[in-house]
Structure formats: C-alpha cells, structure tokens
Amino acid sequence: MDALSGLLDGPRARGAFLLRMAMEPPWSVRIEDRAPLCVMTVARGGAWVVPEDGDPVRLRPGDVAVARGPAPYAVADLPSTPPHAWILPGEVCRTADGHDLADVMALGVRTWGNRPDGRDVVLVGTYLLDGAVGRRLLDALPPLLVLPAREWESPLLPLLAEEIVRDEPGQEAVLDRLLDLLLISVLRTWFARRGEAAPAWYRAFADPVVGRAMRLLQNNPAHRWTVAGLAAEAGVSRAALARRFGELVGEPPMAYLTGWRLALAADLLLEPDTTLGAVARRVGYGSPFALSAAFKRVRGVSPQEHRVGAVRAE
Template sequence: MKNLMPSVDSLGEALHFLRMSGTFYCRSELTAPWGLALPVMKGSLMFHVVTSGQCWLEVDGVEDQLLQPGTFVLLPHGEGHRVSSDRGGPTRKLEELPEELVSERYSVLRHGGGGTPTTLICGVVRLDHPAARHLVTLLPSVIRVEPSGSPRMDWLQSTLRFIADEARELRPGGETVITRLADVLVVQALREWMAQGSGARTGWLGALQDPELGRALALIHREPTSPWTVASLASRVAMSRSAFSARFTRMVGEPPMHYLARWRMYVAHTALKEERPGLAELAERMGYQSEAAFSRAFKRFMGVSPGAVRRGDATSLPALGMSA
C-alpha cells in the first residue's frame, strides 16, 4: 500500500490546464425591441451573464432558452447564436452595430427601441493549452448555470454581482477585474456541469474521476517526463498491469503509453510557445534519443512541426485525437 498516492483532485488539476486568455468583453445596454446575431468564433468559448432584465437565447439544434438575472450561459464551441428581447424576433449582426471601445479588449454596446431594458455582460475567451481544446470537444453546445440558494451557487452569484458592479461603474482597473472573474466563472460553470451532467462521468472526464485512473492520470500530468511504464503506473495505483491497461484503454479511449506520449507533446507544445528552447534540448527533456525522432512524434500527435510552433508560424491546431 505504500505506493498509493494520497487523495488527489485529478479533475481539478486537469481544469488547471484550461489556461484561458481573455479575447474580448462587452457590456450590452439593450432596450426592447432588440436582437443580436453573434458570429461563429471557432476556437473560443463565449458566455453571457444577464445582470438585469431578460432575453432569449437561440442556438441552432438547441431548445430556445429564456435567460433571467443571475443566469450564466457558456457556449463552449463558439457557435453562432442569437440573443433577443422577443423569441424569434428580428436580429442585427453584432458587427454592424456601433460600440464604444473602452479599451483594447472591452467595449460598451447600446442598442434597441427604447422599451424595457436588459443588460448583458458578454465575453469571448480562448484556451491556450492543447489539452483544454480536447476538453471542449467533450462539452455540450450550451452550459447553463442558474441562481439557487445553495452555498456553492451563492458564491457564484456573488461573483456575477461583482462583475455587474464593475461593468456598470467602469472604475480604474475594472477591465482586469472583470477578465479575471470571468475566467473563474467559466471554470465554475464547467465544474457545475461536471457535477450534474452524465456526460462528465464517461470517457476522459470519467477517468479523471475514477479513483485509480484519476491517480494515474494525475501522475502523468504532474510528471510527464518520468520514465513511466504500464507496470509502474499500475503499481502506483495498486492495480494489476492487465486490469489497469484494460480499464485505462476502455475509459480514456487509448492505451496508457499512447496517452503518455500525447501528453508529453502537449507539454512540449507549451514549452515551444513560452520558453522557445532548442529542439535538441526539448527532445532530450521529453526522453527522445534524437531531435528527428522527437520531431516526427510531435508532428504525428499535434499535426504541425515543432519548428513551426517555435517560430510562431502555427496559428492553430487541428482537432485533437483522444476519444471521448
């Protein structure tokens, strides 16, 4: 039993890799009748917080939803959608409407016919870590978090009120506060969905919450360059090699060593963007005998060459291949 790890929050550790970067935030002051059509923003997560009034959210393939004060909705796939005062009413393209640019990443939009007012805080965030982009593929089209009387949700609603106050008053530093709190809200929304949604109990997300597999994944995530084998990982979580390999492959969708190799490429991708090490140095760090072998493995998993990432030529990555 001495090889067992203490209890770990492997799901929480995985969420740490979200590493969001704020792209743009907007406070919308709207008066009925009004309607906004938001464009597709691939590679981004979009969210809306209703701080006063109400509106309808329409997303193709999803039932229309009425959003009221305190409602937080997250659209993880950056899909085009519509928000309006009247269900099915006419909309204007967001890019056609004038905005007051408060800063490079924050604006105020005023639009509508002068009737009942509604205020929205809208945001677009990007995910920097390649593993986070895989997580997004496992999420539904819309994640909705409602106000409630539970202590957990009270904290969330207090954060929403804080954002609303900052957006209304626009005090010095307000953009920074809104950006940080919005990132926290996105993580909280994901945690809430994972706690309640059956989709979070299967595949990679389910494996993170499995007592043994979660520990094994945490070991890989914490120590990706260690010389792990199937046997050593199985030993650390007190399972037989065969049982561990079978359960890991069934739940994660790929064998343990394949997942380990893929995670090492995630780590290498981040290092290339942030540290810009030499390829030979990085190959050795990742446990490869040659730069050529490392480069081949990197391109196989990531779809681009390490040199292109290091130079900044690779602006986007293809969909990641881990199965759900």
C-alpha cells in the first residue's frame, strides 16, 4: 500500500455519495456538507466552482475538480449567480429559508436538479467520512485543484456517467470503485505535474532506497522494524538510510512508521466489533495498553475517545 492507496483504504471508499446534477441556468448550489473530499466533472455544458476563499474556476466538459473540505464552496452556472440550494451535512438539501429540496428536485436514479434535460450536467462523487490514513495526503492538497481535459484523458469519465444512473444489485460497490479509480488517477497526474512542488513524502516514493523502505513499512506495519533491519532490506547501511530518509521524507524512519501505524489504527478502530487488542496486533503494538499510550501521546485522544467521536460525527 502507498500513500495514495492509503487515502482510499477503509471507510472512505465505502458508501460514497454519487450524484448526477442536471441544471438549466440560472443555477447555483452552495456546498456546506463539511465532507473531506469531493470530485466533480462536467459531462455536458459547463460550471463554475466558487471557493470560499480564492478565485472562481471554470469547468468545461471533461475537466475534473477536487474540492477539499470542510471549507464551503459553490457550484454554479456563473460566479455571480446567488445560491438557490444549500447542501448540508447528512445529505440534507434546503433553500435559504429552510424548505427541503431533496424530493422536489429529484429527477430519477442518482439524478437531481431543476430540469432533466438541463444544459449543464455535473457528475459529483463525495467521500463522506474523514479517515486518518489519508490525512497526510489531504493536507498536501489545495482547497481546490482542477485537472483540465486537455491535459488528462481517461475512459473512466464516460464509464462513470453511464454507471451513475444505473440501479442494479451491487451498484453502490461499482460506483465506489469507479470513484476510487478516478480520484487516484487524477491525483497521480496532478502530483506528477507539480514535480518539485509535490509533497516530499510523495516524491520520496520514486527514490530506489527510500521508496523501497517506505513500502516495506507500509505493507507490513506489524513487523518489529528497526532502522538496521530496514536498512538491510533496502540494501544500504543504517546511517545511509537514516540520512537519506530524513532528507527526502522530512522525518526519521521510525517516526514515519509510528505515524503510519497510528493512522491505520485510527481507521481500524472504526470497524464494527473490532477490539483494541486486535487493532494493536495488526499495527505492530505488543498490547492494547501500548497502543493506547502511543495513540493518546501522538493524537491527543484515547482510542475510545476517537471511536466515540467518529460515531457522533456520522
């Protein structure tokens, strides 16, 4: 598993909210759902994404935008169009005076808007749950990134447009996987375009020594790793690995491993009926007490408090 895969591992990749939005101008939707991540692509016509802070961005057919929450933003036919609908947490859709619009604007299977044959069609996929494994990646993203169609082409977009309106057994799982693939493809392309501006931990994966060490840690977090053992696996000396890892990643190998273990633990704790002891074994801690102590020291809350807080947030 690498850092991009880590974003989509666990609860974030299950039960994502997908919608085909069909609109006839003028239209504007204010997004205040506090979701950690939303992917949008224009299937027909066009749209503007208006961030809370920053300049509006025009989306044309085939362009893909990724909005990082929880900051609100608007999607509209023009930046100047005032919102007529507000999307709130829990998939609630209302007017400014509180009238429910969920049923009023329902147009069929996963389709919503003010007109079935509207000029503008936007496909929306939203990750509703914020998971710890992807926090490193989420923190590396701007509030809004756009990948123009002229710089990126993928067969996933027409496939998503086709599948999003189907109502068949297992369709939710199909759409989750399509959204995952779309997001990974977009982010890989976007990071590659950024070059030296990409986060250090992402660039480090390309290094033959540090990249191998990072994959070893991520693929087997329960192993009793030492810097010496990791260096032997990577084929370099302990001092060489420690120096190069720190230079490229920005932290020592064991600190990176601790962060990865606790990120995995944070996600595993959200799985139903999972015990603290089972989580400790899976992420490389010798006892529930050891995991609890590390979790509280690094994350500021106990595993139980983390679990309760996540349930309340859903």
